[in-house]
Structures are given as C-alpha cells and as structure tokens.
Amino acid sequence: MGEQSPVLEMTGIRKVFPGVVALDGVDFRLFPGEVHALMGENGAGKSTLIKTLTGVYEIDGGDIKLGGRPVRISGPLQAQQAGVSTVYQEVNLCTNLSVAENIFIGREPRRFGKIQWGKMRQRAAELLARLDLDLDVSAPLSSFSLAIQQMVAIARAIDVDARVLILDEPTSSLDSAEVEQLFRVMRRLKESGVAILFVSHFLDQIYEISDRLTILRNGRLISEHRIEELSQVQLVEKMIGKELAALEDLEDKAQSNRERAAEAKPVLEAKGLGRAGAIAPYDLTIHEGEVVGLAGLLGSGRTELARLLFGADKADSGEVLVDGKRINLRDPQVAMKHRIAFSSENRRTEGIIGELSVRENIILALQAARGWTRPIPRKKQDEIVDKYIKALQIRPADPERPVRNLSGGNQQKVLLARWLITEPRLLIIDEPTRGIDVGAKAEIQRLVAELSDGGMAVLFVSAELEEVLRLSHKIAVLRDRRLVEELENTADVDADRIMQTIASGATS
Amino acid sequence: MTTTDMTPVTKGGDGPELNRRRRVYKPNTRYVPILATLFLLIVMYSSGVANFRNFEDPSVIVNLFRDNAVLLVVAVGMTFVILTGGIDLSVGAVISLTTVLTATLLKGGWPPLVVLPAVLLLGALIGAGQGAVIHFFKVEPFIATLAGLFLARGLALFINQQSIPIRDALWKSLSETRFPLADGVVTKPIAVVAVVVVLIAAAVLAWTRFGRNVYAIGGNADSALLMGLPVGRTRIAVYTLSGFCAALGGVLFSINSTSGWALQGNGMELDAIAACVIGGVLLTGGSGFVWGTLLGVLVTGLIRTIINFQGDLNAAWARIIIGVLLFAFIVMQRLVTRKAK
Numbered sequence A: 001m002g003e004q005s006p007v008l009e010m011t012g013i014r015k016v017f018p019g020v021v022a023l024d025g026v027d028f029r030l031f032p033g034e035v036h037a038l039m040g041e042n043g044a045g046k047s048t049l050i051k052t053l054t055g056v057y058e059i060d061g062g063d064i065k066l067g068g069r070p071v072r073i074s075g076p077l078q079a080q081q082a083g084v085s086t087v088y089q090e091v092n093l094c095t096n097l098s099v100a101e102n103i104f105i106g107r108e109p110r111r112f113g114k115i116q117w118g119k120m121r122q123r124a125a126e127l128l129a130r131l132d133l134d135l136d137v138s139a140p141l142s143s144f145s146l147a148i149q150q151m152v153a154i155a156r157a158i159d160v161d162a163r164v165l166i167l168d169e170p171t172s173s174l175d176s177a178e179v180e181q182l183f184r185v186m187r188r189l190k191e192s193g194v195a196i197l198f199v200s201h202f203l204d205q206i207y208e209i210s211d212r213l214t215i216l217r218n219g220r221l222i223s224e225h226r227i228e229e230l231s232q233v234q235l236v237e238k239m240i241g242k243e244l245a246a247l248e249d250l251e252d253k254a255q256s257n258r259e260r261a262a263e264a265k266p267v268l269e270a271k272g273l274g275r276a277g278a279i280a281p282y283d284l285t286i287h288e289g290e291v292v293g294l295a296g297l298l299g300s301g302r303t304e305l306a307r308l309l310f311g312a313d314k315a316d317s318g319e320v321l322v323d324g325k326r327i328n329l330r331d332p333q334v335a336m337k338h339r340i341a342f343s344s345e346n347r348r349t350e351g352i353i354g355e356l357s358v359r360e361n362i363i364l365a366l367q368a369a370r371g372w373t374r375p376i377p378r379k380k381q382d383e384i385v386d387k388y389i390k391a392l393q394i395r396p397a398d399p400e401r402p403v404r405n406l407s408g409g410n411q412q413k414v415l416l417a418r419w420l421i422t423e424p425r426l427l428i429i430d431e432p433t434r435g436i437d438v439g440a441k442a443e444i445q446r447l448v449a450e451l452s453d454g455g456m457a458v459l460f461v462s463a464e465l466e467e468v469l470r471l472s473h474k475i476a477v478l479r480d481r482r483l484v485e486e487l488e489n490t491a492d493v494d495a496d497r498i499m500q501t502i503a504s505g506a507t508s
Numbered sequence B: 001m002t003t004t005d006m007t008p009v010t011k012g013g014d015g016p017e018l019n020r021r022r023r024v025y026k027p028n029t030r031y032v033p034i035l036a037t038l039f040l041l042i043v044m045y046s047s048g049v050a051n052f053r054n055f056e057d058p059s060v061i062v063n064l065f066r067d068n069a070v071l072l073v074v075a076v077g078m079t080f081v082i083l084t085g086g087i088d089l090s091v092g093a094v095i096s097l098t099t100v101l102t103a104t105l106l107k108g109g110w111p112p113l114v115v116l117p118a119v120l121l122l123g124a125l126i127g128a129g130q131g132a133v134i135h136f137f138k139v140e141p142f143i144a145t146l147a148g149l150f151l152a153r154g155l156a157l158f159i160n161q162q163s164i165p166i167r168d169a170l171w172k173s174l175s176e177t178r179f180p181l182a183d184g185v186v187t188k189p190i191a192v193v194a195v196v197v198v199l200i201a202a203a204v205l206a207w208t209r210f211g212r213n214v215y216a217i218g219g220n221a222d223s224a225l226l227m228g229l230p231v232g233r234t235r236i237a238v239y240t241l242s243g244f245c246a247a248l249g250g251v252l253f254s255i256n257s258t259s260g261w262a263l264q265g266n267g268m269e270l271d272a273i274a275a276c277v278i279g280g281v282l283l284t285g286g287s288g289f290v291w292g293t294l295l296g297v298l299v300t301g302l303i304r305t306i307i308n309f310q311g312d313l314n315a316a317w318a319r320i321i322i323g324v325l326l327f328a329f330i331v332m333q334r335l336v337t338r339k340a341k
Helices: A046-054 A076-081 A099-104 A117-130 A146-159 A176-191 A203-209 A232-240 A248-263 A302-310 A332-337 A347-351 A358-370 A378-391 A408-420 A438-453 A465-471 A495-504 B014-022 B029-051 B058-067 B069-083 B091-107 B112-136 B141-159 B169-176 B189-207 B209-219 B221-226 B231-257 B268-278 B290-310 B316-340
Strands: A008-017 A020-030 A035-039 A061-066 A069-071 A084-087 A164-168 A195-199 A212-217 A220-226 A266-275 A279-287 A291-295 A317-322 A325-327 A340-343 A426-430 A457-461 A474-479 A482-488 B179-182 B185-187
Touching: A008 A046, A020 A046, A020 A061, A035 A046, A035 A203, A035 A232, A046 A076, A046 A084, A046 A164, A046 A195, A076 A084, A084 A146, A099 A117, A099 A146, A117 A146, A146 A164, A146 A176, A176 A195, A176 A203, A203 A232, A212 A232, A220 A232, A232 A495, A266 A302, A279 A302, A279 A317, A279 A457, A279 A474, A279 A482, A291 A302, A291 A438, A291 A465, A302 A332, A302 A340, A302 A426, A302 A457, A302 A474, A332 A340, A332 A358, A340 A408, A358 A378, A358 A408, A378 A408, A408 A426, A408 A438, A438 A457, A438 A465, A465 A495, A474 A495, A482 A495, B029 B290, B029 B316, B058 B069, B058 B179, B058 B185, B058 B189, B058 B290, B069 B091, B069 B189, B069 B209, B069 B231, B069 B268, B069 B290, B091 B112, B091 B141, B091 B231, B091 B268, B112 B141, B112 B169, B112 B231, B169 B231, B189 B209, B189 B231, B189 B290, B209 B221, B209 B231, B221 B231, B268 B290, B268 B316, B290 B316
Parallel strands: A020 A220, A035 A195, A035 A212, A084 A164, A164 A195, A291 A457, A291 A474, A340 A426, A426 A457
Antiparallel strands: A008 A020, A008 A061, A061 A069, A212 A220, A266 A279, A266 A317, A317 A325, A474 A482, B179 B185
C-alpha cells in the first residue's frame, strides 16, 4: 500500500483556539481504497482535524493536498466540491421526504424546470444498488431504520463523486446487524477506490473494518499503524498515555482507607439498573466513605451509568436502593432528597451559570432543596460562601464576581461547592478535572480524598486512568456500554491491568 | 490497486435478504389525513342529498367554489407557509387593506389595469417584508405576522373606515359575468381564478425545486441547510407568496362585493389555517398537500351550505362544528405522526 500515492495528505496541520493549541503539527494521510480509523480520547483533536478537512475550521498552519494538489478548504460546500464528503452521527436528512428526494434534493434531474420524478427514482435505485441496497425509493425516509437512513446519507455523499468519505461515529446508535450492513457498504465503497476516514469509539469495530489507524493525543500525532501491527492493548495505551504520577501520596492514602470502606455500610445499591441504548443493566454498590472510580473509554457508558444513579435519565430496568430501601428515582429531585449530588461533566452547559456570581452559583442547589419560597438569609449565604471559598481555595476569592470570569478549575470548584453545601451522602462527579490545569487537578483530587475520609461516598468518573487509580477504593470498568469488571484497587492493580480489561472486555 | 489482499465480497449473500426483511409494506401515512377529509366530505354530501330537497343539484357544489373563492386562494398561500413550519396571521388584514386600497384608487380615477398589479405587488411586498424579518432576525413567524396584521389592518382603517362602493366598469363586468358550465349551472370568474390558483400551486409543490425545498424546510430546516438548499430564499418566498395570495383574495373580494371595507376579511387568517388543518396539512410543517387544503375549504363551505338548507339553524353552528372538527383532526394528526415514528 505504501508505494501508492495518497489521495489526501495533510502535513504539519496546526490549529489554535484562544488559549489552546488544538492541533500541533499533525500529519495525516489517506490512501484510495482504504478504511482509516482516526483514534484518540476526548480532546485529542480528532474532531478538530475532521473539521479542518470539512471546511468548518480554517487551519492556522500546514498543508492539505488532495490528489497531489495543494488545496485551501474554506467551507463545507467547497470541501464537497473538492471531493470530501461527510456523514455525521446524527443523520442530516429530511425524514418527511422520500429516499430518492433525500439523495437528490437540490440536484434533481429536471426538464423545463419540472422535476423528472421517474428519472430521479431510477437513478436513486441505481445508486443504492451500488451500495447493495434494495429500497423502495419513493417511500418516506422516516419509514426506514436509522441504519438505512445513514446509508441513504452515504448515497447522497458519494453521488457528488466523493474521493474522501468521512464517517464520524456512524455506528454509535446502530445495533450489531445494522453495523454489519453499514460495514458491507463501506467495503463496497472501498473496493471502488473511495478513501474512508472512520471514527468510532468501539474498538472491535475499528479492528473489524479498518486497514490502518492514526492515533492522536492532546492535539499531537502519536503514530500511524497498519491495523495488524498493533494490539488492542497497545492501542489503548497509546490513546490514554501514561501521565506522570504527581500525587503518589494520595494513592497511598486511598490504599490505607480501603479496609475501612469495605466494611462500612452501603449508601446506595443499584441492582440490574439499565437503560436501553445507553447502558446495559449493571449492579453497583457504593459504601460510606468509599470512592468508586469509573474507568473506560469515551462512549463506553461512563456518564450514562452515572446519570441513571441521579435520575437524570430514567432507567428502564432494575432498581435503586438507598440505605437498603428501594426508591423510585423518577427525577433528579428524588435523588437530591436522598442527598445524592451530581456534578455534571458539561460544567458550562449543565452546571455553571456564567452570568451569576460565585455566591449565587454556590447557593443555587441549597436554595432549590429548601424550596424557593424560603429564601436563605443573605447573612447566612455570605457565611456559607466564605467558608467554601476558603475551604476549596476558589480564586479570586471574590463572591460577587461573575463565574464566567473564573478559570475552568475554579469554575469546577464552584460547582463542587454548590453540591457540597447540600451535604450529600453520595457525590457523583463526572469528569471534574477535564480541561483544567495540573495544579487545579491536584487540588480537586485532594478534595475528593478528604471528602471520602469524612465519610462521604463518592462516584468518581474520569477519562484519566491514573487519576481513577490514584483516588478510588474500587474501580468499575466499562466497555461498549457495559460494566465488564469491578475490582478492588489493591496494590497489584495498575493501569496495564485496567487497560487489559478495557481492550479485551474479558475479565481474567 | 490495493484490493489484492482483500477477500472478495460475496454477492447475493445475506445482504439483500436483510434488506428484504426491512422492506415491509407500510401504508403511506402521508395520505391518511387527506383520505379522512375526503371521506368526511362524501359523508356530509350524501347526508345532505338524503335529507334536503335539491341538494343533489350540481350547482350546490359549483357554488361552493364561488362562495369560498377568497378563502381558497388565501388558504393556498397559507398552505405553503404552514408546509415550511411557519404561520401567516396577516392574510385577513392584507385582504381588507387590498379591498380598501382598490376601492379608493378606483374611486380616485386610477385605471383598473394599474390598480390591479399595484395592489397585488403591495401584498407580495408585505409578505416579503415579513419573510425577511422572520429569516434575517430569527423572529418567530407568529410574532412577525402578528405585527403585519396590525400594520395592514391599521393602514386600511387609516385610509377609510367606511365601506367604499366600486363603480369601475371592469370590476362591475367581472362581478356580473357568468360562465355557463352545464344546463342551468353557471359560475363566476372569481371561482375560475381560485381553481386556477389551486392547480398552479399543486403543480409548483409537486414538480419544482422550490416546491420540494418547501417540504424539506418543513421537515428539518437545519438538515436542509446542510444539504445546501436555499433555506433563506425559500422561506422569504413562501411569505411573499402568501402575501400575494392574500392580495389576490382581496381583489376577488372587492369584485364579489363591488366595494372595499376595512373590516372585510376579519378573521379570515384563522379560517384559512382551519381549512389547512382539516385538509391534513401538518402544522409542524413538511407534510400536506394543496388538494387537502381544497378539501378542507370545501368541508367548511359544505357545513355552511347544510346549515342554510336546514333553514332554522343558528349560523353559529357552523363555527361550533368547525371547532369540533379541528379538535378531531388535530388529534388524528398527532396519532398518525406518532405512529409514523
């Protein structure tokens, strides 16, 4: 394959957002007739790279060559004209129109301004036949499954003579039979010389369909491999990377607390809790003073698992017990009444209200728990807020400053403070350390350790394996939306051991 | 090529079989509401024929087109707007502004062949203005056209609050002309205009890119944009079209009554919306046909006809029945669309 010339060649791609280097000298090549997986954890730069290719972002440095000729991609339409088509996870078609129309709308065959329906249907059927599909092209798109809709989107994309087809997480909402069907279509396209860039969080799928893969981490190119050169464990290692252990002492502490935590009484038990399409039914028990870490790749169901425990999504199977008693977790208010707190991973969209001050943001959850008819006296508010600003070292220590002016790490602390003043018995924190600097990370980790020392149960969700290992007493490992293993964080458990589980799924 | 190391794909394996399984016949839910309306119309007509003398006379049906010509034209414009997922509340007010302006200009001695295009252009411009506000400033269609309603109605009242008679020769002759259709059955020019408008609209929706873009926008405007369709242009165009249809409705109104009055067409926007809904045009957009709107107008017209034939029934019953029908049809639309999902 190496002797052939690439259809797409990106060299030294650089993309800078205010304060962040999203892509730092990334090289990427795509050969005709291959499926190439782009791998990396959240924030690795995958989607930024794709967006520079589809014309959503303009690059700040580097070269893009299509078919050996340098190009400047300035917009989605221009990218399409250059032969780069994209099919996104959520199908961007009109389900009220027929299959044929969805393929051809905007480019319908016409004579004297009148659309030639017969010709259009015929051409649509021919095009779909190339993908091995036999559909009633005059039926509305809504009468077909999501997988078929996705393939219609692909048909639309390749009709504009795509040389490069980008499939951004096309399989995330498909069942296994549908995935097989999609793969059959992809193989067909591959045979006809189309280069396919494939993004998926499902490692098995990557290994089934891809010829090569490129790994990114933190906006940098890690390596490019032929698929057979790299085992799944090696791949996961390269994606996650090994971080310098900055806080070894914390880990020791977590180890020493383990005995006590296991004997403590359970705060919350989930039995067969699950939600179709989000997370397979799982059992999980969290004890007083215990930190349970959730490990797994992005899209493995970490957040989905946590949301079920808070009632943010409604489970369709199983039950939740608090103090051994069954509760009907129909919405987050019920969870809050049982003193379960949830600090969201999307702190900007779901947690922090940027326009409000630090004080108002901190008071929010407590006020909600009291009910809005009983306002907390201002003096009491100031007392509480001052205490937590000191305790969590929120900087600047100004309660009246709008939260949006704080750094990411300090916003996270404000969010934590908001939940801590409600004195939860179980604190669920989803990705508290994402996108904040190392110093703030360490402080948040220290805080979690202190809270569990004080008897609080914590469910700690993080993409960073080292962090989970350092803090947790017990680690639950997720893979492909399934809790595959639960293990005590004893001395012999290390990152390799967990990566093994993430990569293979099998418990040893 | 690079295919040497690939296993050949077996053709005719389980692939087509899988597809065949998916290709189960489903009745096209798009046609359910319109068929329901057609059924209702037939039932109403048959019961009319069974209960009243002379109801079977073809002129009953022909007169439906004459009596509802204005509503039909306005409802056709409304259909385009609703298909994109919008709404146009200004049409009734544009009708009254058109009648008043037409009557005033003709009274002032303007030549009728200048007045006619001028008022039609004004209607289109009002529509285009509303469409532009909706598109460029991302204003809800409800709000933008509500403003248009007040503006047009206010202008009409500002010009003249009294009813103004029209004595122009062209208007008079258009009002008095009769086309014989069959023995003893005649119709007026305004009915012919309305039918032509329906035919043109149906053709535009089914066979032009503009028509299909209207459906695409109503189905999913974001997707339509990503598919490279001219969303903004199309959206402005449907409101322009609706404004034009309202002005044309106003002209027909002024011909029919040979007068102009600022309170004419009051509430007509709601009648037009009701006709669309009864005709199976989905208020959320993307689904429906001009034929449905035609049936919807005929149903509301036939209700009035039946009440006329009955003789001793209060005319308010027409509104009550339309109200009940609207509820029934909206619930049916919900059920049908839910099943489709």
